Amino acid sequence: MGALADLLASDRRDERDRLEVLVTRRRALSGTVCADAVRWAVAVREPAPGTRPLPLERYRPFLDLSPSEILDPVDSPPVAIHTPLMSYAAVLERREPWFREIHPQRATAAMFRDEMQATATVYGYASGGASADYRTWLAAPDGCPPEVRNRLANTSDLPLLDRALLGRLLSAVGFHAEAEQILPGPDVPVRDPVGAYALASWIFAEQMLTTGHAAELEPHFRTLYDQLGDDVRYARTKVVTTINATVNAARRREPETIARWRKLGEEDLARYTALAEVSEFDAEIMTSRWFRAMGFLPFLTGDRDLLRADMDRWLGIARELTGHDEHTRVIAADNYFPAVETAVRTYTYLGERDTALALVDELAERIDPIDPKTWLTAGELRYQAGDVSGALDAYLRAAHLQFPYGRISWFNAGQVHEQLGRADLAAECYRRSLAHWPTGVTPLRRLRDLHLRGQLPDDRGVLAAWAASQPAWSRLPAFEG
Secondary structure (H helix, E strand, O other): OHHHHHHHOOOHHHHHHHHHHHHHOHHHHOOOOOHHHHHHHHHHHOOOOOOOOHHHHOOOHHHHOOOOOOOOHHHOOOHHHHHHHHHHHHHHHOOOOOOOOOOOOOOOOOOHHHHHHHHHHHOOOOOHHHOOOHHHHHHOOOOOOHHHHHHHOOHHHOOHHHHHHHHHHHHHOOOHHHHHHOOOOOOOOOOOHHHHHHHHHHHHHHHHHOOOOOOOOHHHHHHHHHOOOOOHHHHHHHHHHHHHHHHHHHHOOOHHHHHHHHHHHHHHHHHHHHOOOOOHHHHHHHHHHHHHHHOHHHHHHOOHHHHHHHHHHHHHHHHHOOOOOHHHHHHHHHHHHHHHHHHHHHHHHOOOHHHHHHHHHHHHHHHOOOOHHHHHHHHHHHHHOOOHHHHHHHHHHHHHHOOOOHHHHHHHHHHHHHHOOOHHHHHHHHHHHHHHOOOOHHHHHHHHHHHHOOOOOOOHHHHHHHHHOOOOHHHOOOOOO
16 A cells, blocks of 8 residues: 555655554554564654654754754664764864874765655655755755855865865765865875865765775876875874875775785874874774774685784773764764674675674674664675575664665665565565665566566556656566566
């Protein structure tokens, strides 16, 4: 009933009808994987003033950079959402980045704003604050804060450090290309530590903008590193440059380049952590972060002993650090997540799938049960272990969180349903994937093929007609029978 209402929807009245079905059936659905969808439907139908659909309310800092005051405890956002808030604080307080972490490490890929806008559309939430268009977000009342908007309107008049901090903030809210535009690029010589941090911020934005592509950033990293002098304020930039350059080289699968950066980084890390200005906490955070990045080298060369040794360093430190105030606790938690995520991939590579699965289950079920990426990983590992029902549950948990991996989560769930012979449920999952991803060729092809094989439910004509209207339909490859 809800699926058909979606398919026939030509305006938002039908969308509200679908939500009404969920609300009416809330008691029957409360113990199912639809529970989150029901709870969020209630929030949409009976909203508190100024609230948004909960999949977006959890990411409120990406809209207006202020924390939500109405979230249920089970909806407390994952630590990644602190990135915009802490970057915002760095701008307002003009924090200096020389000897401590001022931003969380976790960053948003270039697709983040598109996914958020798609989720807003799915829920009928019309606001410029959720837009993937920078100018729209900039002008939206629940988008860019006025004080930041005013600074962005006059960036040429700002000191370089302020521009660099603003650039980091724009990247933190998902606008990487716009971050680059207010920063000096590789063609501008570095004359002091502030200039080095500004160029590092430009390269960071470019690295995020080219996520998923084997971009040639190595010359930019070398240009930056070769200009870093002996001033102690360069020390942290040197270490971070070796980390980011390593990640870029790993994308391109270039072990020789990583080996070069690892050799330089060993010395840079030792100098940085020995500085009197660097606290023990920040030294440990940087050490954990550095060894996690350098693990790419033994991963690519097959040196399992070195890989285990590196993992012992990055994971061991991450488990021990908890922080001593609000800022350091966020930084410690922010480091712990990628440390465990990388350890999961490492144990999987080493063939220790049980250990990897135990780690990811801990991450998903105990540490952050509303992190959709973790549930996706849990689904993959459970599927590889032969636990198909467990994989489906994990994919559905990620799917009902909707954002920012709704399209992938629903598609994966559809694949499992199809494997189990549940063509009707598979079709519903593919349809929901397309709600987030109208140009998605793969889910469209699965729907088209199911239809041509006569495996869709009774409303297959409506479903096929709806699918045929999607933007990617014309790009579908030929049906192979």
